[in-house]
Amino acid sequence: MGRDQTPDQTPPANEGRRLTVKLMAEKLNVSTATISNAFNRPDQLSEARRRWILDECKRLGYMGPNAAARSLRTGRTGNVGVMLADNLAYSLTDPVASEFLHGLAEVLDKKRMNMLLLSSQDAGNSYRSHLQESMVDGFIVYGWLTKRDTYERLLQQGKPMVAVDFDLEGCTWVNIDxxxxxxxxxxxxxxxxxxxxxxxxxxxxxxxxxxxxxxxxxxxxxxxxxxxxxxxxxxxxxxxxxxxxxxxxxxxxxxxxxxxxxxxxxxxxxxxxxxxxxxxxxxxxxxxxxxxxxxxxxxxxxxxxxxxxxxxxxxxxxxxxxxxxxxSAEKGRVAARIFLGEQEDQNVLIxxxxxxxxxxx
Known part of the structure; x- marks a missing residue:
């Protein structure tokens, strides 16, 4: 583990001190950058090392510096990532895309879940993409993304994913006839x-x-x-x-x-x-x-x-x-219901x- 030594075996208690990145780094005998990378930049650490740090932080009661990290307590964030093929401005003004998002929101509102709108046009920023994608429970992908590696990155995360308006191998899809x-x-x-x-x-x-x-x-x-x-x-x-x-x-x-x-x-x-x-x-x-x-x-x-x-x-x-x-709105509703497990997980042609x-x- 390099400079890392055996971690502090203190039980989950902070002895009156607020748990911070700096304090966790001291307890685990690692750098603050290593703690931050475990939560925000998973590509900077091996999977085994990252998992060890997250498990130790959870044991000690530290849920991390962001919403995604705090979700470790329950394993869910309450956010659904909606990956859009186009940029946000275009998607919100296009009448078909906006109707789709409206239908999606109707179902998610009833479950008190949130949408995090992501644009594949921003996928070139690896750090920001990983950070945003870590903050959701899964993905609804709307439209074909021009970069194949974006799909592969999403699939590798092992989170639920539904494709809309295109076919994706290994992923349930919702399409119009x-x-x-x-x-x-x-x-x-x-x-x-x-x-x-x-x-x-x-x-x-x-x-x-x-x-x-x-x-x-x-x-x-x-x-x-x-x-x-x-x-x-x-x-x-x-x-x-x-x-x-x-x-x-x-x-x-x-x-x-x-x-x-x-x-x-x-x-x-x-x-x-x-x-x-x-x-x-x-x-x-x-x-x-x-x-x-x-x-x-x-x-x-x-x-x-x-x-x-x-x-x-x-x-x-x-x-x-x-x-x-x-x-278009029903397309969004169906995608949301499949994602939430309220509808059978199978391809749908509307x-x-x-x-x-x-x-x-």
Whole structure:
């Protein structure tokens, strides 16, 4: 143990002195940095050494310098880590993500548990990541994280984990039936045969700007729910005799209005211009309506548009948006119930519902 000697065998009592990092270091004959690392920086110590220090601290009644350490008394923190694929600002303003978090919070509130929102975009700070992750009882991971080592780090902790909106081997997942929802919406739109079809997609390829998918490799289905939606569209189109080329399929890196507007403008500027747009999100669909109206196109006479998500804004605009309603809040509730053991620990595929409105009657 280097400079470490046999620890103080004093029974759990502090003899009137408040237990501090310095006092614990004296009792265990180690440095204060070693005590701090055991609680806050587990990567700095071997597992055996860290466990010895934590066990001795617990025996002597010292619960550590932070909430995670104090939880050693009960083995639980009362916190659920929600690991987000995107940054916090984007996740809180994206209507689908915010609905998911709302559903999650409903269940956790009833159990008086807290959410600790974590962003995978911050995973480069190893010290801060380890500290934050030590403060939760487990993880609900929302969306595919770009760094595989983040998953591996979370899995290695051996804490409960539920994946949402993607598949992860060895982890229970909760997904929307994206394929069937997209296919049903395309089949509805094809009841009136279009001349030209374009697709506005979301995160189909590894590209940081708006582009067609021509010349790019698609993400795999386990990673990108949008690829499942694309396959639903393509299967419906194929059965109806339509062969859509890659240069009529657009990918946007984010689900914000700027990217959506650009994709819609570029798609509607093509020759021949599409008279049917299949959009993988309602924000894409709403932007397409805006661009079409600015181009003096009549909806649905000149252009029919179908969205996906079912956010409230789609029903307040005129013309209102035909869309696929996904149960975003229920997705959060189901993930929370599985995490808490209130629902059977098995994969869940939540059905969608087509909402027919003015943009594609």
């Amino acid at each position: 994206n394929y069937q929802g997209a296919r049903a919406s395309a089949e509805h739109a094809l009841k009136v045969p279009p001349r030209n079809v374009s697709i506005l997609g979301l995160r189909l390829v590894e590209q940081e700007d708006v582009c067609s998918i021509r010349g790019h490799d698609l993400f795999g289905e386990t990673r990108a729910i949008s690829v499942r939606r694309l396959n639903g569209y393509l299967d419906a189109l194929g059965l109806a005799g339509y062969d859509i080329s890659p240069d009529r399929i657009w990918s946007t890196p984010t689900n914000n209005h700027g990217d959506a507007y650009q994709a819609a403008y570029e798609a509607l500027s093509q020759t021949p211009r599409p008279d049917l747009l299949l959009c993988m999100s309602d924000r894409l669909g709403l932007a397409a309506i805006q661009v079409a109206l600015q181009m003096k196109l009549r909806i649905p006479e000149d252009l029919r548009i179908v969205g996906f998500d079912g956010i409230p804004e789609g029903n307040t605009l005129h013309p209102s948006l035909t869309t696929v309603y996904q149960q 059905p969608t519902r087509l909402l027919v409105r003015e943009s594609c009657p």
